[in-house]
Amino acid sequence: MSEYKTINEKKADWEESTLKKVLDRFPEQQEEFVTGSGHPVERLYLPSGISEEEYIKKIGFPGEYPYTRGVQPTMYRGRFWTMRQYAGFGTAEESNQRYKYLLEQGQTGLSIAFDLPTQIGYDSDDSMSEGEVGKVGVAIDSLKDMEILFEGIPLDKVSTSMTINAPAAVLLAMYIAVAEKQGVARDKLRGTIQNDILKEYIARGTYIFPPAPSMRLINNIFEFCSKEVPKWNTISISGYHIREAGSTAVQEIAFTIADGIEYVRNAIGVGLDVDSFAGRLSFFFNAHNDLLEEVAKYRAARRIWARVMKEKFNAKKEKSMMMRFHTQTGGSTLTAQQPDNNIVRVAIQTLSATLGGTQSLHTNSRDEALALPSQESVMIALRTQQIVANESGVISTIDPLAGSYYIEAITDRIASEAWDYIEKIETMGGMVKAIEKGYVQKEIQDSAYRYQRDVEDGNRIVVGVNKFTVEEEPPKGLLKVDPSLRTVQVEKLARVKGERNNVAVTASLKALKKGAESEDENLMPLILDAVKKYATLGEISGILREVFGEFQESIVL
């Protein structure tokens, strides 16, 4: 018994003898090691001595509060994550072809990329749309385009995610209208609208209206869907773009959860019962290259959200406390140099997302730092997911990294730092206030600036960019969007306007305007009516712009 030493005593011995001998002769490569987000990492992590009680409280079991280990009791043993490639470009016809191709290749859900005019509520013929039509996604002006987009794709068989925020209500209405034409009832529809305006103000930039009317539209959608489209995920509260803008992993989940708190508080504020809508809230995170830090990030996020919903909002239903999330690999980690290296980065990120328990995943294509991905690149990206799912073995057991001294330590550290941010934002009066002050934007910019400085100074290595560089030929076979596309789209729009019943359109827009002016009317039925009459996205958004006004960015440098 006298020989027995505690781990800490043993560690001190080890540092004095075994470790010191080596360090004296061979110093380590860096004075300090840091995570992808710049947080210091210790040389060695040791058992934390967590008690059984603490384990159950903090880590628990999959499918049970606080969901640290995952939201489903069987996770990928039951079913793989949904492999969902974000796609869309050019016209509805071209995108429809790409979706059919992806479904044939074994993809299990659709994810629609809209062009910027669509995302900001401008028709293709608007002067603001110059140069942007069909560039980063598909151009949708009216229900006609949406009918073409889903032609031959049965909407009761696929789940569809739509990256649409400010005009989310309009695109959701169009989707419901297309389903009706296919004979598919609303309660059969599965999918997600991003509908997360707060992160648009913070990081992504496709806002239209100021916060108050934007929050109203979101509440209208929550309420409408809870009754009419019960399987629809009414929002995808997104940290993805916050991270792309240069935040750390901690900031990504902290600001996302603070956004979530704001949405829930607002919805409760207009009289919605928390358990009537909270189960349909979903999340969206990034996957960067620091595999272990990312895994810990997802685990921490689930734990915090569960606590917020239970303790702050008194949710009763389990579903209301579960953080279900989609992941996309990190666009900003891709390099234009030696683009094939990106395949490897994406594979690592795929592992982090799946070891972290994601519900669905988009893997970026190797050429996305250069252009929209080619079909061949998209195939490699999808195959990367299929290899991880079918060959790597990570799916066989749930939350396989749990219990790693390091993983548990950084899960706790990330959770605690994120919690500090959340409390700070709450003290400021919530996320809308924090955004108006420019606080969140500034925090992210500072992180982005530090990161880029580190790359420039060579303190952070990016392979092919500031080390292991080569002279390269410009890449070939990049996807190019035909610049004449705008003309085609504008002609199509003119035809729709010529063929529709313009008296009915005017009447429906007038009704919408009246509804928008009265503060308590749910606008979803009015938008749905306008959409079915083939009122365009630009016309509907234009009416709402008149009533609601437009958001002005507060610039902080």
Add this chain to the structure above:
Amino acid sequence: MAKTVRILVAKPGLDGHDRGAKYIARALKDAGYEVIYTGIRQTPESIVVTAIQEDVDFVGLSLLSGAHNELFPKVVELLREKDASDIIVFGGGVIPTEDIPFLKEKGIEAVFTQGTPIKEITDFIEKRLEK
């Protein structure tokens, strides 16, 4: 003392990716220039108005949506129309290599793509000032 060099960093088009533009703005400021940043969603017209009002020497355009072939040349054209062709225009963002000759021909004097060290940009500015 030499006149301070003024640079307008601008985001034409509808693209909200401002990480690069903000980084460049801040890094150029740190390098000693006077920098004005427009914020996102600027039309070529509004960029040109700001450039002239602020009496800048350079305009740096950042765009990641693919609309550069349409919008970058428009800025140069409008500057010429307003007798402000002495303002030097450069650009950056997600710009395929094959588009660069076209942009240069249209009067965008330099195009900096991802991963360009800030030094390359300040070198360009200094060299251009010598002319």
